Amino acid sequence: MTTLKRSLTALWKATGLNDVRLHDLRRSHATILMSKGIDPRTIAGRLGHSGTAMLAKHYAVDRGDKEAAAAFA
Numbered sequence: 001m002t003t004l005k006r007s008l009t010a011l012w013k014a015t016g017l018n019d020v021r022l023h024d025l026r027r028s029h030a031t032i033l034m035s036k037g038i039d040p041r042t043i044a045g046r047l048g049h050s051g052t053a054m055l056a057k058h059y060a061v062d063r064g065d066k067e068a069a070a071a072f073a
Contacts, residue, residue, distance in 0.1 A: 030055060 004022070012019055026047065033043045044055045
């Protein structure tokens with residue numbers, strides 16, 4: 001894991017991005033798949049979860065929040 005973190009840190013510096021954690025990429029992956037209508041059970045499986053409860057609790061962005069933000073803007 002340390003080697004991976006070092007490689008990612010070097011990549012972020014080379015591209016001019018701020019430090020991005022591996023977990024950030026995982027969360028983005030889940031959120032993008034959910035926004036594309038992919039089945040939550042499939043997404044949970046891709047993340048290594050046995051069910052969708054963890055996905056719903058930690059990874060999924062509530063669509064209601066997105067709609068509310070769009071309406072406010």
